[in-house]
Amino acid sequence: MARRNSVGYLAAIAVIGVTVVPLLFVVLGGFRTTAQINSSPAGLPGPFVWDNYAEIASSPQFWRLLGNSALIAVIATTLAVVLGAMAAFALSRYAFRGREGFYTLFTLGLLFPLGVATLPLYLWLRQLGLLENPLGVAIPEAAFSLPVTIVILRPFMHAIPGELEDAALLDGAAKLGFFWRILLPLSRPALITVSVLAFITSWNFYLLPLLVFNDSTNFTLPLGVAMFQSEHTQDTAKVLAFTALSMIPALTFFVLAERRMVGGLTGSVKG
Amino acid sequence: MMSAAITTRPPTAPVPHAPAAGGTRRRSRLRTRLELALLLTPALVLFTGFVLVPIGVAVVYSLYSWNGFGPLTDFVGLQNYVDAFSGDVFQGAIGHNLLIATLSIIVQLPLSIGLALLLNRKLRGRTFLRMVVFAPYVLSEAVTAVIWLLMLQPGGFVDEILRGVGLGGFVRLWLADPSIVLYTLFVVITWKYIGFGVILLLAGLQGVPPELREAAALDGASAWQTTRHVVIPLLGPTIRIWIFLSVIGSLQLFDLVWIMTLGGPANASTTMATYLVDHGFKRYEFGFGSAVAVILFIICFVFALLYQRFALRRDTQGALTGVR
Numbered sequence: 001m002a003r004r005n006s007v008g009y010l011a012a013i014a015v016i017g018v019t020v021v022p023l024l025f026v027v028l029g030g031f032r033t034t035a036q037i038n039s040s041p042a043g044l045p046g047p048f049v050w051d052n053y054a055e056i057a058s059s060p061q062f063w064r065l066l067g068n069s070a071l072i073a074v075i076a077t078t079l080a081v082v083l084g085a086m087a088a089f090a091l092s093r094y095a096f097r098g099r100e101g102f103y104t105l106f107t108l109g110l111l112f113p114l115g116v117a118t119l120p121l122y123l124w125l126r127q128l129g130l131l132e133n134p135l136g137v138a139i140p141e142a143a144f145s146l147p148v149t150i151v152i153l154r155p156f157m158h159a160i161p162g163e164l165e166d167a168a169l170l171d172g173a174a175k176l177g178f179f180w181r182i183l184l185p186l187s188r189p190a191l192i193t194v195s196v197l198a199f200i201t202s203w204n205f206y207l208l209p210l211l212v213f214n215d216s217t218n219f220t221l222p223l224g225v226a227m228f229q230s231e232h233t234q235d236t237a238k239v240l241a242f243t244a245l246s247m248i249p250a251l252t253f254f255v256l257a258e259r260r261m262v263g264g265l266t267g268s269v270k271g
Numbered sequence: 272m273m274s275a276a277i278t279t280r281p282p283t284a285p286v287p288h289a290p291a292a293g294g295t296r297r298r299s300r301l302r303t304r305l306e307l308a309l310l311l312t313p314a315l316v317l318f319t320g321f322v323l324v325p326i327g328v329a330v331v332y333s334l335y336s337w338n339g340f341g342p343l344t345d346f347v348g349l350q351n352y353v354d355a356f357s358g359d360v361f362q363g364a365i366g367h368n369l370l371i372a373t374l375s376i377i378v379q380l381p382l383s384i385g386l387a388l389l390l391n392r393k394l395r396g397r398t399f400l401r402m403v404v405f406a407p408y409v410l411s412e413a414v415t416a417v418i419w420l421l422m423l424q425p426g427g428f429v430d431e432i433l434r435g436v437g438l439g440g441f442v443r444l445w446l447a448d449p450s451i452v453l454y455t456l457f458v459v460i461t462w463k464y465i466g467f468g469v470i471l472l473l474a475g476l477q478g479v480p481p482e483l484r485e486a487a488a489l490d491g492a493s494a495w496q497t498t499r500h501v502v503i504p505l506l507g508p509t510i511r512i513w514i515f516l517s518v519i520g521s522l523q524l525f526d527l528v529w530i531m532t533l534g535g536p537a538n539a540s541t542t543m544a545t546y547l548v549d550h551g552f553k554r555y556e557f558g559f560g561s562a563v564a565v566i567l568f569i570i571c572f573v574f575a576l577l578y579q580r581f582a583l584r585r586d587t588q589g590a591l592t593g594v595r
Contacts, residue, residue, distance in 0.1 A: 011389040012396075016403050018462070022418050023406070025428055029421075041428040042435065079317070087314035090307050102311065109322050111569060112574045116523055116544070117322065119551045119564045120329030123339070124321075143321035146314055177304060204411035206526040207544075211552060214584045220415035226530045236421060243417050247410060254409040258402055261409075266474035 008045060017044045023247070024119035030241030046060040052241035054088065062245065064217065065224035069249075072138045072209075072220060073202040079142035080198045081191060084149030089179050094164065103154070114140065120145050136212045137220070141205060145198040152197075152264065156190040157183060193264035196257045203250060221246050283432075297526075326568065333562035338555045351562035361563070364541040367453055372521035374457050376514060382461070383468030383513070384506070386497065390469065391476045391498050401473070405466040412463070412526035419459045420446070420531050446532055449539035456540055459527060464520070468513050475509030476502070511582050515575075522571055 017206075030052050031038055031045040056062050091103050092140065114121075121140055131138030160183060168178040184191070206222045213219055216227065230243045336345040355361050390400060401462055407415065422428040423445040430442045445455040482524070487497040503510075525544035528534060534541035534549065541549075547567065551560020 005392060005394065008389045008394050011386065012394060012400050015386060015390075016400065019403050019407060019466070022422060022462070025422060028420050032486045040431070041424075041426070042431040049377075061584065083314040083317055086310040091308035094303065094307055096303075096307060102315075104320060106314075109318060111519075112326065113519070113523060116564065116567050116571060117325055117329075119547055119560050120332070120554075120556075121321065123332065123557065123561075124325045124328055139317070140321045143317045146318050146322075150314070173502055175303075176309075179529070198411060204409075204413075206411065206413050206529075207548070210546075222411040225411075225544050228414050229420065229530075236424075239417065239421065243414055243421075246344035247414055250409050250411065250414075251406065254406065255402070258405070262405065262470055262474075266471055 026240050026247070027244045029237060030244045032237055033242075034235050034237040037240075044079040049237070050216055051214050053240050053245065056238070056242050056245055056269050061224070062242070065219055065221045065246075066249065067259035068134065069203055069217060069221040072141070073132050073199050075134065075143035076145065076202040077195050079139065080145035080149050083142070084194065085153055085184065085187070085191065087146070088150045088157055088185065092154045093175075093179075093183070098110035103150070106147050106150050109144065114144040114205065117144075118207050118211060121208065125212060131212055132215055132218055134218070137205075137209050138202070140208060141197070141202045145201055146193075149194040150198060152194050153179075153187065153190055160186055179189070189260075192257075193260045196253075196260045197264050200250070200253070200261070203253075221249075311319060313488045314359055329561040329564050329568075332558055333466055333565050335558040337558035339557035341549065343559075347558070351559045352566065354559065355563055355566060360538050361543070361546055363538055364543045364546045367540060368522050368524065368542050370453060371457055371460065372518045374454075375460075375517045375521055378457075379461055379465060379468060379517065380513065383465060383472055383505070384510070386465070386469045387472035387476060390501070391473060401470065404469050407463045408470075409462070413530060415459065415463050416527045416530035419462075423455065449536050452536065452540045453530055456528060456531065459531070460524070463527075464517075468517075471509055471513055472506060475506045479505045515578055515583065518574060518578075519571060522567070522574070543570075 025042075028045055031050070032043075033049050036043065036045070036049075082088065087102075087106070091099055125131055125136045125140070128136075130139070143234070164182060164186075165175075165178055166241045168182055169175070204222060205220075206226075209220045209223050213223065216224075225243055225246050229239050232239050232242075286359065315497055317478070334346060334348060335343045336347045336351070337343055376585070390397065390404070394400065420572040424430075425444060427445075430439075430444065433439055433442055443451050446452055481503050483505070484497055487501050492500070522541045523544055525548070528542055528545050529548070532540045543563065544567065547560055547563045550556045
């Protein structure tokens with residue numbers, strides 16, 4: 001048994017190494033100069049240089065990218081979760097003809113992830129006058145997050161006991177009052193999960209903003225990272241510092257919401 | 272993520288509340304209709320307007336030769352589709368997508384299963400380990416692409432590490448050699464997405480009852496036999512869903528390729544999606560680009576339907592649902 005566990009530990013160490021080394025390369029590289037990196041790509045910082053990080057952290061460009069990404073992600077998440085929760089409520093706690101049809105329609109969206117639909121979406125947004133507009137990215141992202149949101153929320157809302165609803169209705173609450181005052185608070189874990197998923201999807205999305213935004217002041221973080229890299233090919237250290245700083249929000253968010261995210265992903269996949 | 276639609280049976284209808292008297296009943300029915308409209312309409316409008324309509328519009332555009340400006344006048348029928356399929360570059364792109372999908376199944380799947388089995392043991396620091404494994408999945412593909420682009424520079428980090436451990440002979444022009452570039456990209460994809468598979472499979476392993484392993488061991492099965500004939504079959508549903516997600520993901524590959532190689536060198540890493548963006552946007556061939564988008568849709572859709580019909584059907588019948 002001890003021997004088998006040591007195989008497990010060896011594998012664990014290998015996995016950690018392969019995963020972490022590229023991240024360390026970025027973070028530590030940011031503390032070096034480009035000359036240091038060029039002369040020894042795999043070396044450690046010596047001496048530590050703070051200039052790259054200081055310069056990026058004090059550049060308005062970086063903070064603007066961060067702000068744009070946050071704004072779009074917040075709008076997309078709010079839209080998807082609010083509208084998704086309403087639809088999931090209708091689809092889980094009302095009996096009406098065509099209910100399964102509506103549900104199937106939404107689940108169809110799972111087959112067409114946003115990436116595939118981007119060209120037609122771009123043309124459509126142009127027609128609507130939403131190019132160069134944060135809403136032009138946030139609204140489609142919300143639309144494409146709806147299916148997952150509904151698929152996760154519906155069974156959750158359905159599982160909340162009917163006695164609670166009966167009691168609320170007997171007490172004179174309207175059905176919508178039950179939704180607002182009882183069902184939504186009880187659905188909090190599932191609501192957090194779908195929020196986390198919608199937020200991360202929006203935060204990392206690359207293709208749609210790439211097409212919708214031409215003006216770099218509107219860019220989101222993923223676009224900014226790619227642009228910064230292509231504009232500073234001679235200054236590796238600065239690119240590394242920029243990349244390292246841009247990883248922080250996603251990684252922080254991940255550390256805070258890891259359980260929700262993993263639970264949500266595995267839960268939604270397994271049904 | 273998509274699979275929930277496929278594996279979950281929709282919940283049965285909650286019992287509707289049937290008021291007794293006729294008048295109130297009619298009024299409450301009207302009320303229910305209004306509530307339903309209020310609750311469902313916003314989501315339906317959003318979904319229709321930004322998911323379904325663009326797809327429909329693309330089908331129309333794809334029948335025209337159109338540079339994206341002015342009215343649609345130059346109707347060409349299915350010519351855009353014929354042109355796409357008869358072009359070497361697009362044929363190559365389809366091949367590249369299929370190669371990535373195939374490699375994912377034959378390389379990433381066994382790797383994920385192996386890692387999940389190893390990490391499923393009672394190791395100290397398991398929670399931390401799971402987080403580390405999963406971390407690259409949260410990074411954007413853009414960040415991943417930039418990291419690996421820098422590490423793979425000629426004479427860069429990867430080359431120096433290989434030389435340092437005496438494998439200098441393996442050093443290649445990772446992103447500039449047309450015969451290598453796809454495999455390089457595949458390694459990066461694996462780095463980013465392996466954690467997702469491991470996490471899924473670990474969740475699946477939680478559902479394997481320990482009694483089954485014990486029973487197999489009592490019957491004299493070796494650890495390998497137990498894994499091979501008891502555990503892995505029970506992971507079936509998880510594995511089938513992973514394959515589904517992985518193939519759909521491979522078919523849409525874009526961000527990493529676009530940032531790292533732009534589909535080059537000499538179209539050696541073009542995917543359907545980079546081809547689509549290259550033609551639709553860079554060259555203002557919107558009619559043609561729309562046709563490519565429709566083709567991509569159809570490929571994903573047909574795959575999804577067939578896969579659901581032939582591979583996932585067993586799961587929805589609930590034969591071995593203990594694993595869920």
